Amino acid sequence: MAALDKAQVIGVIGAGAMGAGIAQVAAQAGHSVKLYDNREGAAAVAIELVQKQLNRLVERKKFTAEQVKAILSNLQVAETLGEVSQAGLVVEAIVENVDVKQTVFSELEAICSPECIFASNTSSISITRLSAGMLHPERFVGMHFFNPAPIMKLVEVVSGLVTREDVAQTTYETAAAWGKMPVYAASTPGFIVNRVARPFYAESLRLKQEQVADCATLDALIRHAGGFRMGAFELTDLIGHDVNYAVTCSVFDSYYGDFRFQPSLLQKDLVDAGYLGRKTGAGFYSYKEGAIKPEP
Numbered sequence: 001m002a003a004l005d006k007a008q009v010i011g012v013i014g015a016g017a018m019g020a021g022i023a024q025v026a027a028q029a030g031h032s033v034k035l036y037d038n039r040e041g042a043a044a045v046a047i048e049l050v051q052k053q054l055n056r057l058v059e060r061k062k063f064t065a066e067q068v069k070a071i072l073s074n075l076q077v078a079e080t081l082g083e084v085s086q087a088g089l090v091v092e093a094i095v096e097n098v099d100v101k102q103t104v105f106s107e108l109e110a111i112c113s114p115e116c117i118f119a120s121n122t123s124s125i126s127i128t129r130l131s132a133g134m135l136h137p138e139r140f141v142g143m144h145f146f147n148p149a150p151i152m153k154l155v156e157v158v159s160g161l162v163t164r165e166d167v168a169q170t171t172y173e174t175a176a177a178w179g180k181m182p183v184y185a186a187s188t189p190g191f192i193v194n195r196v197a198r199p200f201y202a203e204s205l206r207l208k209q210e211q212v213a214d215c216a217t218l219d220a221l222i223r224h225a226g227g228f229r230m231g232a233f234e235l236t237d238l239i240g241h242d243v244n245y246a247v248t249c250s251v252f253d254s255y256y257g258d259f260r261f262q263p264s265l266l267q268k269d270l271v272d273a274g275y276l277g278r279k280t281g282a283g284f285y286s287y288k289e290g291a292i293k294p295e296p
């Protein structure tokens, strides 16, 4: 099974951290990309951010100015969901909530062609469950990128119970053609990486709650002694606590309350306070005025 043809339009729904990155990846691969977000102006802001990042890469000689111009010309704001109707593949990267995602997919099903592949970037929600209620659930697949999408190679291609094999294969080959390292996974809660990662976050949060050491010490230890690229506190600040907490709740519920996946009250407090991490300027650390220091 071949990758999607470059002439196929890619629709990306949600222009947050992940949607913007996925749109950039597809545009870099030569597709025309329509980026839609239901928050007014969000898609345009996301494209401006992509532009800034690409310009930095020109300064570092990773891209030429001409290449960046071509990538940016591939990226367009979709003012309405209807503008993604021509897409051959739609990748959804909106809030981690079953009902909201299902609503978007039923709207998409009404406007897109029957051949269009519907993919969700969900971190944890069952692909089988998300596709339930669709007229054609067999063309629904998980296409799970990692943050930041333009840099991280791994993409989990997740099949639900009724996902057609050729749909998963085309998604896999497309991710590979986009320069990614795809892996097939069956649709279990958290798939592969997010399932393994849950106890990593949970145990780190428990250490912090028990005041064993502060975030900076725990992160440094995990990095230096454990060989991880980031500790749990800096990583969840990057992911966003709203997103990370929602994923933990979803995995916990899906495993019928298995203690290993229990969400942390400490993280819930951060979400309630709006301390969502880098994107709001503070989480476990403060990112205000260029400072990266633990929050008091």
Ligand code: NAI
Pocket (backbone or CB within 6 Å): 013, 014, 015, 016, 017, 018, 019, 036, 037, 038, 039, 042, 092, 093, 094, 095, 096, 097, 100, 104, 121, 122, 123, 124, 144, 145, 146, 147, 238, 239, 240, 243, 247
């Ligand atoms: P985010 O909060 O940065 O962005 C979500 C965007 O979706 C927002 O701009 C919001 O306005 C938009 N949105 C919400 N509802 C919408 C709707 N009905 N229609 C159109 N747009 C809508 O979230 P982020 O971090 O980009 O995550 C998005 C998805 O990707 C989630 O399912 C998350 O679990 C998954 N994911 C997140 C990763 C991360 O590290 N942040 C990594 C891999 C997957």
